[in-house]
Amino acid sequence: MEFEAIAQSLVNAGRFLASQGWAPATSGNYSARLADGSVAITVSGRDKGQLIPNDIMVVTLAGEPLGSGQRSSAETLLHTSLYQAYPEVGAVLHTHSINCVSLSRWLLSQGQTTLLLTNYELLKAFPGITTHDGEVAIPIVDNSQDMVALSETVLTRLQAVPAPGYIIAGHGLYSWGATVPQARMATEALEVLVSCALQAILLDRTFA
Template sequence: MEFQAIAQSLVEAGGFLAAQGWAPATSGNYSARLADGTVAITASGRDKGQLTPDDIMVVDAAGKPLQTGQRSSAETLLHTSLYQAYPALGAVLHTHSIDGVSLSRWLLARGQASLVLTNYELLKAFPGITTHDREVEIPLVANSQDMVALSQGVLDRLAALSMPVGYIIAGHGLYSWGTTVAEARRTTEALEVLVSCALKAALLGPTSV
């Protein structure tokens, strides 16, 4: 029963994120931790706007499928490493928005290692934040097909932050999370909107503020 409920919540999150244009083609992947420490995650190559519970599979804490014949995303380790590092996390969502990908490449080309968000009212959508007058740092990491190195690099960057809410892989997309799928969905939506605001502010220049 727990898996069925979690699978349905991931299906609904996928439908919402895809409807915003944040999961083109078969991009993105979504997961949630189960009570026994295993992880429910989207199977590889699925259209995220057309997910059904049958598209959700289970992997162990190291990312190994628990049933033969199933294949999870190549990026499964980016999910499971977060669960191992942060026991309070209950769900991780990964999007591929046009604005997120574009802004990440723009920042990386300028030698910036992070996106710093401040003075946005929507920052209050993140857990523990009650005012717009805060700085939230979103680490930017270079893309890699070496998932072991990439996941360790991500964890190293996140460890320097007191309250990380997400990170961006340059030219790839955004990862964000929460204690539940619902919270992760809210955090992801807020972060995607803030990324769009940051991109538009960068394009408009200093007179936009």
């Protein structure tokens, strides 16, 4: 029953994220830790706006499928590496929004490898933040098709800059929480905050 409940929770999250335009053309992938240490994760190539429980499979912490005959995303290691490094992480969601993709590419082209978010009321959506003038630093990393190297880079950056998520430049956002609903809230908050940061940059450049 645990898998069925988790699978439905991932389906619900995926449909919501897709409804916001954050999962175009079957992009994105979602996962959650199971009690036995394995991971429930979306099957590769599924339309995230039309997910059903059968679109969720199970892999080991090494990313190996457990008897489903299905294939998970090539980015599975980016999920499982977080579960191995952080026992408190219970769910990971990955989106491909226009604003995250665009802003991350621009920031990296300017030599900025971190997006600093501060003075936003929505920061209180993240654990431990109780005021708008707190700060959240979101690491931005170069894109790569080498998932081993990319996951190692991400973990190194997160050790230096603890954060509720990170952005792969030109690719998209990874964010997480203790449960799927908490990960969904963190993802929604970060997507909105990234949009606010992008709008602020555009307004500054327009009226400078």
